[in-house]
Amino acid sequence: MHSRALVAVVACAAAFQGPVALADGPGGTISCGTTPEDRVTSRGETQVRSQSWLDERVPYSQNACHRNAYGDYRTDCSGYVSMAWGLTHSRTTVTLREVATAIPHADLQPGDALANDNHAALFVRWADEGRTEPVVREQTGPDGQPPVERKWTADTAAGYTALRYYKVVEGA
Structure with missing residues (x-):
């Protein structure tokens, strides 16, 4: 596994390993409530968000939330995907699957996600014609680091399930 991706997995894994000091959401993590229902979000909107x-x-x-024009979400990897999708609250890496369907990696489109039990990232585009090296946007640790956009190797991507948000629509 690529060393930067390993850091991301380790940092985000901690978000799922137990209660957080201000626990009030599913799985013991802060939920940063935002909207009364999961919103219908276009692929273009996921990229803008x-x-x-x-x-x-x-x-x-x-342990923190960030509020902007798109709502109030926890600032870890699954909170980032939750914000991009427009979910009611910040999900965990495991509970993202409750609002998404697994799809083949080759079918990934902008706004889909790659997730495992420890980390989640938003798919942006393919870096190669063979559709093996995704470019993703991800919120990774350690604490204080901003989100990044980067290319994953095929080996890194192979450790993740491709997910499609159940209320994503085509278009800008």
């Missing part, structure tokens, strides 16, 4: 945290350089934390 996710770019907002890159532009604002939102610092990674498992």
